[in-house]
Amino acid sequence: MLYVLAGTLEQGLLFALMVLGVYLTFRVLDYADLTVDGSFTMGGAIAAVIIFSGGNPWLATLAAICGGLLAGTITGLLHTVFKITPLLSGILTMTGLYSVNLRILGRANVPLLRADTVITRFNSWLPTDSIYGASLLGLIIVVLAVVALYLFLKTEVGLVLQATGDNEQMIRAQGVNTNHMKLLGLALSNGMVACSGALVAQNQQFADAGMGIGMIVAGLASVIIGEAIFGKRTLLQHIIAVVCGSVVYRAVLALVLRLGLAPTDFKLLTALIVVVALASPQVKGWLGKGKNNRKGETLDA
Amino acid sequence: MLELTDICKAFEKNTVNEKVALDQVSLSLNSGEFVTLVGSNGAGKSTLLNAIAGVYLPDCGRIMLDGREITHLSEHQRATWIGRVFQNPLTGTAPQMTVEENLVMAWKRGQRRRLRKAIRSQERSFFSEQLATLGLGLEDRLTTKVGLLSGGQRQALTLLMATLRKPQLLLLDEHIASLDPRTADIVMDLTCRIVNEQQLTAIMVTHNLEQALDAGTRTVMMHEGRIVLDIQGPERKRMNVMDLMNLFEKNSGANLNSDRVLLAARA
Numbered sequence: 402m403l404y405v406l407a408g409t410l411e412q413g414l415l416f417a418l419m420v421l422g423v424y425l426t427f428r429v430l431d432y433a434d435l436t437v438d439g440s441f442t443m444g445g446a447i448a449a450v451i452i453f454s455g456g457n458p459w460l461a462t463l464a465a466i467c468g469g470l471l472a473g474t475i476t477g478l479l480h481t482v483f484k485i486t487p488l489l490s491g492i493l494t495m496t497g498l499y500s501v502n503l504r505i506l507g508r509a510n511v512p513l514l515r516a517d518t519v520i521t522r523f524n525s526w527l528p529t530d531s532i533y534g535a536s537l538l539g540l541i542i543v544v545l546a547v548v549a550l551y552l553f554l555k556t557e558v559g560l561v562l563q564a565t566g567d568n569e570q571m572i573r574a575q576g577v578n579t580n581h582m583k584l585l586g587l588a589l590s591n592g593m594v595a596c597s598g599a600l601v602a603q604n605q606q607f608a609d610a611g612m613g614i615g616m617i618v619a620g621l622a623s624v625i626i627g628e629a630i631f632g633k634r635t636l637l638q639h640i641i642a643v644v645c646g647s648v649v650y651r652a653v654l655a656l657v658l659r660l661g662l663a664p665t666d667f668k669l670l671t672a673l674i675v676v677v678a679l680a681s682p683q684v685k686g687w688l689g690k691g692k693n694n695r696k697g698e699t700l701d702a
Numbered sequence: 703m704l705e706l707t708d709i710c711k712a713f714e715k716n717t718v719n720e721k722v723a724l725d726q727v728s729l730s731l732n733s734g735e736f737v738t739l740v741g742s743n744g745a746g747k748s749t750l751l752n753a754i755a756g757v758y759l760p761d762c763g764r765i766m767l768d769g770r771e772i773t774h775l776s777e778h779q780r781a782t783w784i785g786r787v788f789q790n791p792l793t794g795t796a797p798q799m800t801v802e803e804n805l806v807m808a809w810k811r812g813q814r815r816r817l818r819k820a821i822r823s824q825e826r827s828f829f830s831e832q833l834a835t836l837g838l839g840l841e842d843r844l845t846t847k848v849g850l851l852s853g854g855q856r857q858a859l860t861l862l863m864a865t866l867r868k869p870q871l872l873l874l875d876e877h878i879a880s881l882d883p884r885t886a887d888i889v890m891d892l893t894c895r896i897v898n899e900q901q902l903t904a905i906m907v908t909h910n911l912e913q914a915l916d917a918g919t920r921t922v923m924m925h926e927g928r929i930v931l932d933i934q935g936p937e938r939k940r941m942n943v944m945d946l947m948n949l950f951e952k953n954s955g956a957n958l959n960s961d962r963v964l965l966a967a968r969a
Contacts, residue, residue: 557815560803567796574755574794575863576781576811 407532409655413648414539415604416623418546419597420647422590423620424640429554430586431566435491435617437594439498440472442613444595445602446502449511452603458519462599469595470588472498477584503610510609518603535604542600543644546593551637562586594620615668622671623647625678650674703903704731704754704871709763711749711927723749724760725927731871736897737905738914741924747907748789750924751875754905756780768870782812785864787857787877794860797849801840801859804848805829808863832862836892854885858892865896872897872904879909890917911943921946925954 419441426434444465451461472494479490503509524534531537553559564572565582573579594616602608627646633639653674654667662670711724723746731737739747753760756777765773772780788794795804806820806829826844833841836858840851848856857877864872874893878886894917897904908914914921921938923931923946930953933941941949 552819553817555820556817557806557810557820558817560799560807560820561815563799563803564796564807567798568793570788571794571796572807573778574781574786574788575807576778577807577815578776578778 404532405655405659407536409652410533410648411536411539411604412655413651414536414543414644415600416597416619416651417539417543417644417647418600419594419616420620420623420627420643421543421546421550421640422593422597423617424624424643425550425586425590425593427621427624428639428643429563429566430583430590432487432583432587433491434473434476434587434590435488436472436476436494436498436587436591437491437617437620438613438615439495439502440469440591440594440613441598441601441616442502442608442610443468443472443498443505444598445608445612446505446511446598446610447595448599449513449602449608450505450507452513452516452518453511455517458517458522458603462519462596462603465599466592466596469591469593469598472595473587473589473591474584476591477580477587481580481583499610506608506610510607513603513606513608516606518606519600520603539600542596547640547644551640554636558585615671618668618671618675619650622674622678623650625675626650626653629678703733703735703768704729705764705766706730706750706754707764707766709750709753709765710761711746711753711758712761715761722927724753726763727924727927727929728763729922729929729932731903731905733903734901735903735920736918737920737922738918739905739907739922739924740909740911740914744926745924746927747924748875749927751873751905751907754871755784755786755873783870784873785811785869785871786873787860787864787875789876789879791853791857791860791880794863795848795856798847800845800847801833801851802826802829802844804859805832805863805866808866811867813867832866833859836862838888852885854881854889857881857885857889861889861892861896865900865902868900868902870903872902874904874906876907876909893917911946915941915943915946923950923953925950930954 419437423434423437426432447465447468448458448461451464452458476490476494479485479493480487485493520535520538523538524530527534527537554563561572561577562582562585564575565577565579565586569579572582598613602612623646624643625646626649627642627644628639630649631638631642631645633642654670657670658664706727706729709724709727710722712720712722714720727746727750739750741747752758754765756772756775756779759774763773764771767780767783786794796807802821802825806825809825830841830844833844838855838858840855840859843851848859851859861877877893878889881889890913893906896902904918906918915938920932920934922929931950
């Protein structure tokens with residue numbers, strides 16, 4: 402049981418960076434960026450290949466982040482320069498990245514068993530062997546990321562990035578090149594996603610070309626769960642909520658696994674969670690109308 | 703100050719739906735002039751304002767602002783010198799962000815935006831001072847999300863944001879048309895006061911002929927993409943709404959057939 406708990410926590414925290422990336426595009430920038438599936442794998446692939454060939458795992462993780470920044474930039478350029486819709490620009494990059502990732506990996510799967518990873522290094526600094534080593538490392542990185550993201554979004558540049566997602570016309574009238582802001586947001590987001598991919602690959606001790614499939618929906622599910630449980634009244638609360646949402650989401654997966662659901666059914670479950678969350682306002686509306694029609698309508702208006 | 707030369711703009715060019723919105727419009731504004739721009743629906747008033755603001759580039763012609771050619775600059779580049787208030791009160795502000803965050807973004811218009819904390823105590827006191835001049839009690843709501851404010855409050859805030867850092871040109875696109883009459887009066891008074899205090903050069907589009915003569919220093923009337931009337935000084939002072947309509951009909955050879963204009967004239 403303890404192992405399950407530790408496993409859930411470490412999964413939740415290592416994936417939390419990916420969730421923060423999804424939050425940044427999906428919520429802050431209001432851009433449904435599907436690059437995530439590709440950039441997550443890319444992060445894992447870059448880190449795994451460097452570590453496999455004996456490279457420094459910290460530098461490998463850094464290289465993964467750079468790969469993510471690049472992937473996000475490409476999506477951003479497709480949208481801002483060539484005016485391709487947000488959804489399609491992400492899909493195109495994601496699809497292209499599948500081949501790129503296979504090239505990076507050189508084969509379908511790179512194992513990292515007994516390799517020198519950031520997690521083994523971090524564990525070696527700890528006084529005692531602990532099953533919480535990866536969780537602790539994940540926690541440190543996530544806390545740093547949350548603080549950095551919060552402080553960044555409160556800077557002059559950060560506010561403008563938020564406004565680009567909130568009211569593009571307004572912020573252009575205030576002299577901001579919204580294309581630059583979208584590029585910045587997409588790059589940062591995918592940098593975080595790739596970092597998450599690198600950490601997850603090192604934790605699970607392999608990277609393969611399929612490790613990012615369905616990642617965007619998992620990220621969305623975490624964001625939505627976090628918002629529903631922990632609220633989004635202030636920016637800081639919102640950011641912390643989505644991180645906690647990531648842990649809760651992994652806990653839900655662990656729970657249904659215990660209840661006997663096959664791991665292969667996870668993606669269906671995740672999709673259902675997102676559907677329920679997105680559909681609930683509509684359903685509530687229908688129910689409200691049935692009960693006390695006029696009141697509900699005027700409240701909505 | 704502002705110099706428009708032969709501005710043309712057609713929409714859906716080279717199709718059967720081609721619509722000429724601006725037909726070689728030339729207009730010259732001196733510094734400190736407050737122009738009220740009137741005309742029937744589809745006359746090209748908003749198109750002209752949008753062409754000046756850079757929402758779309760003109761098909762031909764030249765735009766000079768304060769001796770600088772801005773014809774080919776993009777919307778965000780022109781924003782350095784141009785403040786704008788829109789018809790829709792929701793357009794000018796970011797609803798999920800707070801009053802002070804909106805203000806600080808406007809305060810940085812045309813400035814370099816840096817990676818440093820945007821709002822410190824000095825900004826806060828400056829903003830609250832500025833908000834107090836609106837007389838709407840917004841100075842106590844610096845950290846309220848703008849989406850929670852009323853349309854009138856949002857429009858007043860947009861006006862403040864457009865003029866917080868003095869613009870060389872202020873563009874008001876029917877900015878009180880969608881407010882209730884009482885709020886519209888408040889925002890209109892604020893507009894005149896701010897324009898006077900800061901000695902701004904401004905263009906205001908309106909449907910209300912009475913307002914067009916009351917406010918500002920000069921009235922320009924458009925019809926079918928052309929300027930058909932341009933009055934100022936004593937001639938404008940003597941004029942009433944009926945004179946204006948008669949003059950318009952004489953110059954354009956058309957009736958002011960917009961219900962909105964007639965209603966506005968009667969009211």
